[in-house]
Amino acid sequence: MNYxxxxxxxxxxPYTGWLLTGLGWTVAxxxxxxLIALPLGTTIGIARTSxxxxxxxLSGFYVSVFRNIxxxxxxxxxxxxxxxxxxxxxxxxxxxxxPNPEFWTGVLALAFYTSGRxxxxxxxxxxxxxxxxxxxxxxxxxxxxxxxxxxxxxQALRIILPPLTSEFMSIxxxxxxxxxxxxxELTAQSRQIENFTFHGFEAFGAATAFYVLVALVLNLVMVRxxxxxxxxxxx
Amino acid sequence: xxxxxxxxxTFVVAALLPALARGQEADTALRRIQQxxxxxxxxxxxxxxxxxxxxxxxxxxxxxxxxxxxxxEIGRKLNIPHIETKYVxxxxxxxxPLIANGTVDIECGxxxxxxxxxxxxxxxxxxxxAEGRLLVKKTSGIQDLSDLHGKIVALAAGTTAxxxxxxxxxxxxxxxxxxxxxxxxxxxxxxxxxxxxAFVNDAVLLGGVLRTAQNKDDFAIVGKPxxxxxxxxxxxxxxxxxxxxxxxxxxxxLASGELHRLYDQWITPYGVPIEGEVDxxxxxxxxxx
Numbered sequence: 001m002n003y004x005x006x007x008x009x010x011x012x013x014p015y016t017g018w019l020l021t022g023l024g025w026t027v028a029x030x031x032x033x034x035l036i037a038l039p040l041g042t043t044i045g046i047a048r049t050s051x052x053x054x055x056x057x058l059s060g061f062y063v064s065v066f067r068n069i070x071x072x073x074x075x076x077x078x079x080x081x082x083x084x085x086x087x088x089x090x091x092x093x094x095x096x097x098x099p100n101p102e103f104w105t106g107v108l109a110l111a112f113y114t115s116g117r118x119x120x121x122x123x124x125x126x127x128x129x130x131x132x133x134x135x136x137x138x139x140x141x142x143x144x145x146x147x148x149x150x151x152x153x154x155q156a157l158r159i160i161l162p163p164l165t166s167e168f169m170s171i172x173x174x175x176x177x178x179x180x181x182x183x184x185e186l187t188a189q190s191r192q193i194e195n196f197t198f199h200g201f202e203a204f205g206a207a208t209a210f211y212v213l214v215a216l217v218l219n220l221v222m223v224r225x226x227x228x229x230x231x232x233x234x235x
Numbered sequence: 236x237x238x239x240x241x242x243x244x245t246f247v248v249a250a251l252l253p254a255l256a257r258g259q260e261a262d263t264a265l266r267r268i269q270q271x272x273x274x275x276x277x278x279x280x281x282x283x284x285x286x287x288x289x290x291x292x293x294x295x296x297x298x299x300x301x302x303x304x305x306x307x308e309i310g311r312k313l314n315i316p317h318i319e320t321k322y323v324x325x326x327x328x329x330x331x332p333l334i335a336n337g338t339v340d341i342e343c344g345x346x347x348x349x350x351x352x353x354x355x356x357x358x359x360x361x362x363x364x365a366e367g368r369l370l371v372k373k374t375s376g377i378q379d380l381s382d383l384h385g386k387i388v389a390l391a392a393g394t395t396a397x398x399x400x401x402x403x404x405x406x407x408x409x410x411x412x413x414x415x416x417x418x419x420x421x422x423x424x425x426x427x428x429x430x431x432x433a434f435v436n437d438a439v440l441l442g443g444v445l446r447t448a449q450n451k452d453d454f455a456i457v458g459k460p461x462x463x464x465x466x467x468x469x470x471x472x473x474x475x476x477x478x479x480x481x482x483x484x485x486x487x488x489l490a491s492g493e494l495h496r497l498y499d500q501w502i503t504p505y506g507v508p509i510e511g512e513v514d515x516x517x518x519x520x521x522x523x524x
Contacts, residue, residue: 002263002471003335004355084428095430096387102414182415188392191328195393198331198355 006199010206015193019203022189023210029103029175029185033110034168040115045122046148059119066116072177075109079181106178114171121163125156158229165222169215186210262476264340265313273319274306277339280324281418283443284501285345285363285466294322297501301362301488302343302468308484309477327393331355334471341481342469345440347395349464357472359481360520361465362494363502364513365437367396369458370423370445375432379458380407386432387412389425396435399462419444426454435461442505456506463512489521 009015047059066074079102083091095101129152137147179188190207194200268274278286278294289295303320310318323339330346333339334356347365348358371377377386380403388411390396397413404411414431416422422434423444434441441456448454470477488494495517498509509517 001335002337002473003331004472006354080424080428083430092429095428101430180417184415188415191392192397194331195327196349196351196395196398198352200328200331 003201004199005202007202007205009197009199010193010202015197015203018189018193019186019206019210022184022186022207023214025103025183025185026172026175026210027214029106029110029178029183030168030172032107033114033171033175036107036111037114037118037171040111041118042122044115044119045126048119048123049126063116063119066112067120071109071113071174072180074113075106075177075181078105078109102178102182105181106175106183110171110174110178113174114167117167117170118164121160121167122156125160126152128159129155161222161226161229165219168222169218172214172218173211261473263337264471264474265309265476267337268309268318268340268477269313269315272315272317273321274309275321275323275338275340276302276306277323277325277330277333277342277344278302279326279344282345282440284439284505286343297497298343298345298362298466298468300497300501301485301494302341304488304493305341305468305481305484309480312480330469334469337471340470340477345437345466346469347464348467349395355472356469357474357478358465358467358469359478360485361467361516362485363439363466363498364507364516365439365462365464365466366460366507367399367435367462367464368438368441368456368460370426370434370436370441370454370456371432372426372429372453373455374453377433377457380404380409380461383411383433384409385411387414387430389414389416389422389431389434391415391419391422391434391436392417394436395464396462399464400435403461420447423448423454437464437466439502439505439507442507486520486522489517490523 010019044059044062047055048063050056050059083094085091086094094105098104133151133155134147137151142150175185176187178185179191184192186207190200190203193203197203276294276299278296278299280286280288282296284296285298286294286296299322306318306320310316323333325333325339325342325344330339330342330344334342345365346352346358348361352358369377369380369383377383383404388400390400390413392415397415400413403409414425416425416434419436419440422436425431426434427448427450438456438460445451445454445456468481470481485494488497495509498513498517503509507513
């Protein structure tokens with residue numbers, strides 16, 4: 001292969017700085033997206049186990065919209081379509097005056113997409129808790145909210161913790177799609193380095209290493225969390 | 236466990252790397268052409284008027300026309316009577332890997348020559364100049380870079396605009412926010428939807444994308460050129476034999492005036508005629524026999 005390798009390039013300015021700011025944006029996108037997706041997903045997930053047909057139908061619609069439409073398309077809709085549908089002033093603010101509009105648009109797209117997936121995860125987790133637990137809570141005089149808060153949810157959370165970890169890892173990797181709407185995250189920065197130096201293999205190699213590193217750290221944290229949260233009784 | 240995983244991964248990667256970096260032989264592209272009796276040209280599918288797919292899905296454009304003549308010249312030099320020309324589409328992301336692994340012999344698109352890039356590939360003589368200018372809405376009243384203070388500017392990913400725009404802005408102490416867009420069509424869209432106030436790119440490419448706009452009278456291409464960058468063809472490193480043929484063909488096309496004719500046919504209608512710097516460039520490059 002006729003390729004001039006130069007790994008030292010990655011340690012030169014401005015390229016090191018580009019990669020590190022890219023990593024920063026990737027982490028920021030993932031965390032901000034997650035902080036919105038988790039409460040939203042939990043709420044919709046609980047709604048998915050409701051006995052009301054209306055609530056069930058609406059939450060089912062929410063999940064099928066945000067989970068079934070490709071994330072890339074959702075990014076484009078949030079970025080290109082939504083601002084045009086808003087009233088003129090608000091649309092302009094969304095496009096221009098909001099600090100870092102690309103970033104927040106990316107966060108929104110990531111958050112809604114992930115919340116759809118999380119909702120299904122929570123629904124499955126809640127339904128996996130044996131029915132007897134709910135009945136026992138009823139028998140002690142707890143109302144539905146109390147039963148959910150004190151009996152069902154703590155057990156469901158423990159069940160879904162491993163798939164929750166992989167959802168978090170997914171959001172980190174999915175955040176790379178934000179480059180299509182102009183967020184200069186890790187993948188976008190390595191493209192930029194490739195474009196300036198034509199040393200793309202090195203740049204993308206470094207980005208890969210950073211993604212693996214983030215995933216490993218996350219894995220480590222979640223394994224610790226899982227150990228401390230292990231339920232003393234088998235569910 | 237964590238440390239072990241990391242060290243295992245590092246070990247695997249380190250073990251694989253030397254396999255990728257083998258010694259380089261000279262003029263591999265010419266030998267490849269000799270064996271296959273075909274020149275493989277890498278072209279851009281949507282970089283009109285330099286290289287694009289026309290209505291009949293054929294590679295077409297200014298760069299393609301020149302490269303076809305180069306391919307004929309290679310055939311004459313290597314004594315291959317009916318040399319075949321193959322076209323492989325490339326993107327800014329795939330052009331380097333495809334040249335590195337020998338899929339593409341010559342890249343004929345809108346690639347800009349720079350010293351950083353020359354560490355990886357070699358460039359031919361320039362066939363055009365990329366002049367960075369501003370695409371704006373007429374109603375915005377923006378005339379030049381200095382009007383952009385406090386405004387938002389779009390730059391296309393995969394171009395070198397970022398560097399010269401930043402330099403020009405720093406030089407003039409102008410403060411703007413930059414948005415990266417994926418391509419020229421999206422740059423136009425960003426200006427049209429008032430997401431940005433100006434889109435900076437090569438004037439010829441701006442003219443090209445403006446032709447596709449429905450409300451083209453609402454826009455203007457303004458400002459003094461922010462840069463003069465050389466648009467050139469690209470070959471892999473250590474291909475001096477091939478590069479000599481390419482450069483020789485360009486010089487002879489310039490001397491005979493044929494390149495001027497191609498330029499007038501393809502590029503001049505986009506608002507960048509052969510005058511000023513382009514004229515000088517063409518005179519300098521028409522090296523005598």
